[in-house]
Amino acid sequence: MLAVICMTVLFAVMGGTGGTQETTTENYADGWSITFTKKELTSEAGLCIVIPCSFTHSATFKPTSAIWLKCESEPRCRDTYINDVIFNSNKNKRPLFSFRKRVALLEPSFTHRNDCSITINDLTESDTGSYKFRVEGPSANKPAGDGYVFALKKTLMVTSLKQKPxxxxxxxxxxxxxxxxxxxxxxxxxxxxxxxxxxxxxxxxxxxxxxxxxxxxxxxxxxxxxxxxxxxxxxxxxxxxxxxxxxxxxxxxxxxxxxxxxxxxxxLTVPPVSTAFTSPVWLWLIVGLVAVILLTILLILLCRYRTSSKDPCCCACRHAQSHGTNQGSASNQRTNQSGAPDDVYLPLQHTDRSVYGVIQHSDGENDPDYIVRHQ
The missing domain is CATH 2.60.40.10 (Immunoglobulins)
Incomplete structure (x- = not known):
C-alpha cells in the first residue's frame, strides 16, 4: 500500500497520468545498476521536482549514506568536491549552501527498497543542470567505508514560473x-x-x-x-x-x-442607487437650486403684496393727493380768499368696484368738484 501511495504522489508532482513510466537502466559490474525515468524532468521556479531513482549494489556492500551531486562540469562531478554535493543523508556532512534544507529523500529509509529518489523544493532557474547519485557504506574490501558514484546522470530543466493560483x-x-x-x-x-x-x-x-x-x-x-x-x-x-x-x-x-x-x-436584493447624484458636489447643487427657487417665490409674493398693498386705501390716497396737487391752484386760490384753513380730505368710501374720496372745506361743506374716484 505504501508503494502505491508513493507512486501516486510521484505522478502528481511530475504531471504523470498514472500510467507506467518508461525508465532507463545502466548496469555496471558486480551487480551495480541505477535506473532513472526517461521522461524529461522540467519544473518551474518556486515549485518543486522529484527525481525518481532506484539502484542495486553488490552483495558485499552495505549502503548507509545517500549522496546527490550536481554536475556543474564533468571533471568536477565527483563527491570529492564539496561544492558538488547538494544532499547527504549523513547529517555530519553539510551539502552545498544554496541547497541546504531544500533537498530530501523521497523515502527516508532508502536502504530498504534501494530507493534513491529525491525531491528538490523552492526551485530556482539556477537549479537547471545534471545530477548524479553516489552511495556510501562499508564493503568487504573496505570495511571502514566505501563509495560508488553512478555514471548515469539525470538532467533537470527549471523555467520561470508560469502556473497561476x-x-x-x-x-x-x-x-x-x-x-x-x-x-x-x-x-x-x-x-x-x-x-x-x-x-x-x-x-x-x-x-x-x-x-x-x-x-x-x-x-x-x-x-x-x-x-x-x-x-x-x-x-x-x-x-x-x-x-x-x-x-x-x-x-x-x-x-x-x-x-x-x-x-x-x-x-443585488435592492437595485443600487446611482452614486452620480449622491456625491457632495451634486448634493450642494441641489440644495442651492431649491433655495433659489424658494427665495424667488418669496420675492414674487412680496412684490405682489406691495404693488396691490392688500389695502386699496393706500392707492386711493396716493391718487387723491396727486389729484389735489393738480388742482392746487384753484383750491389754494379759494382758501386764500376766505382766509380759512386748508381743505381736509375725508376718509374714502368703498363700493364694490369704486373708491370715492370727498374733499371737505373748512366751512364744513363738501365740494362735489373734488370727488376723487379710483377704479
Missing amino acids: QVNVPPALTEGQQTTLTCTAPGLCSGAPPDITWTWRKTGHKDSLITSNDTILKTENHIRVSQGHSSNLTFTPSSEHNGSEVTCQVTFKGNITAMETVTLNVT
Whole structure:
C-alpha cells in the first residue's frame, strides 16, 4: 500500500497520468545498476521536482549514506568536491549552501527498497543542470567505508514560473449572504510555505489588502511532496462588491510571485442607487437650486403684496393727493380768499368696484368738484 501511495504522489508532482513510466537502466559490474525515468524532468521556479531513482549494489556492500551531486562540469562531478554535493543523508556532512534544507529523500529509509529518489523544493532557474547519485557504506574490501558514484546522470530543466493560483468562487454570490473564496497555490511541495495575499479593487479606487485565513493541506502519509497551501477569504457581499475585482497573489521563496484575478458578480436584493447624484458636489447643487427657487417665490409674493398693498386705501390716497396737487391752484386760490384753513380730505368710501374720496372745506361743506374716484 505504501508503494502505491508513493507512486501516486510521484505522478502528481511530475504531471504523470498514472500510467507506467518508461525508465532507463545502466548496469555496471558486480551487480551495480541505477535506473532513472526517461521522461524529461522540467519544473518551474518556486515549485518543486522529484527525481525518481532506484539502484542495486553488490552483495558485499552495505549502503548507509545517500549522496546527490550536481554536475556543474564533468571533471568536477565527483563527491570529492564539496561544492558538488547538494544532499547527504549523513547529517555530519553539510551539502552545498544554496541547497541546504531544500533537498530530501523521497523515502527516508532508502536502504530498504534501494530507493534513491529525491525531491528538490523552492526551485530556482539556477537549479537547471545534471545530477548524479553516489552511495556510501562499508564493503568487504573496505570495511571502514566505501563509495560508488553512478555514471548515469539525470538532467533537470527549471523555467520561470508560469502556473497561476486557482481561485474558486461560489457559483452564486448574493448580497447580504456570507460566502467564502478559496485560493490554492500551484504545486504540491514541502518547502517554505508561500505567502498568500488577497487584494480587492473597486472600480475607480486603489487596491486594498484583505485579511484572510491561510491553511496547509496535508495528506495522511509520510511523503513530503504531498502538501499544498491555500487561503480562504470569508466576507459578506454588498453592492460595492458587484463588478469589483479580487486578486490572489502567491509569493514563493526568492520573491517568485504568481497571481490570479477574478471579477465578482453579486446578485443585488435592492437595485443600487446611482452614486452620480449622491456625491457632495451634486448634493450642494441641489440644495442651492431649491433655495433659489424658494427665495424667488418669496420675492414674487412680496412684490405682489406691495404693488396691490392688500389695502386699496393706500392707492386711493396716493391718487387723491396727486389729484389735489393738480388742482392746487384753484383750491389754494379759494382758501386764500376766505382766509380759512386748508381743505381736509375725508376718509374714502368703498363700493364694490369704486373708491370715492370727498374733499371737505373748512366751512364744513363738501365740494362735489373734488370727488376723487379710483377704479
